[in-house]
Amino acid sequence: MKPALLVIDVQKQFFDESPETARSLTNAIEYINAGIALFRAKNLPVVCVQDIGEEDERVPGTTRFEVPESVKVLPSDLHIHKTYGNSFNKTPLAGALRERGVDTVILTGYCAEYCVLSTYRGALDHDFTPILLRGSLASGVAENIPFVERISDVISYGALKQVLG
Template identity: 35%
Template sequence: MVIVDVQEVLIPVVWRGTELADRIAVLATKARDRGVPVVALQQVGGEMFDPAKPGTRLAGRLRLQPSDTVIQKTATDGFYRSDLEAFLRSQNVDTIVLTGVATDYCVDATARSAVSHGFDVVLVEDGHAPVRHGDEEAGLSAEQIIARHNRLLRTAVHPGGTIQLRPATQVFD
């Protein structure tokens, strides 16, 4: 299971951030119970994600455990110049359960990169969110952004892997 950028600084600005973090925490517990490794990606770099600032920390609501792996990244794509692929390969992972923030940035980029790296992806359809006000320039609400990205990623063609969508209640049940 890969959790993308659920960090203290982002919880208040993403759509239903607290609810999302709590849903992801439940999924992470289910993953651990089934022996699935839990990886939390942490965006670092730039003013908003200065590692010295407390807001850059991963959200406490995730209830991460010492057995979980934290991988820092500096780009929207969780695989770009990070240890993510090496870690997943070392764990013999072929399918990633993907969740986190933001739908239209790091979740989208990481999902597409995962399949390009040969992984199958189960995107938690109600387990990712954009900023709470959506994309005002495009006239899209947060709900519309989520629906659009779920549709686009479900139908995307990638020769390396597949993307399936499942609601959080059906991912590990």
């Protein structure tokens, strides 16, 4: 198994959606950053996926598009820009992961029931094994997170750390 960590749509605009969304994102960032640190320590790929929404003025170069400073992604990480919920749809993600020998994707980010779940299903369509990192998902509707976890494969941070050695 060679995994990559995907950080999906953790962008400044979404913190302004609602207090519930901001709280959910803030809570998820602790686990996202723990995952990033673990992947860096193991020299494994970290991928930052950012959603473009022209109608919301969420485009590269705008504050709304940016990843918050509290998320520990680096400019040297792979950055993918998407216009669909599924991070694999019409992006270079699958090819970039294959070039790095990746066969498994650990998914984190926002919004659990939309872009994260769409990317989970997209990973299957591209023959990657998708796994959600428990605690690292965010949503404006808190009860949607356990639903998404129930219908998906999930791993805790502790188990992931053990598996990666």
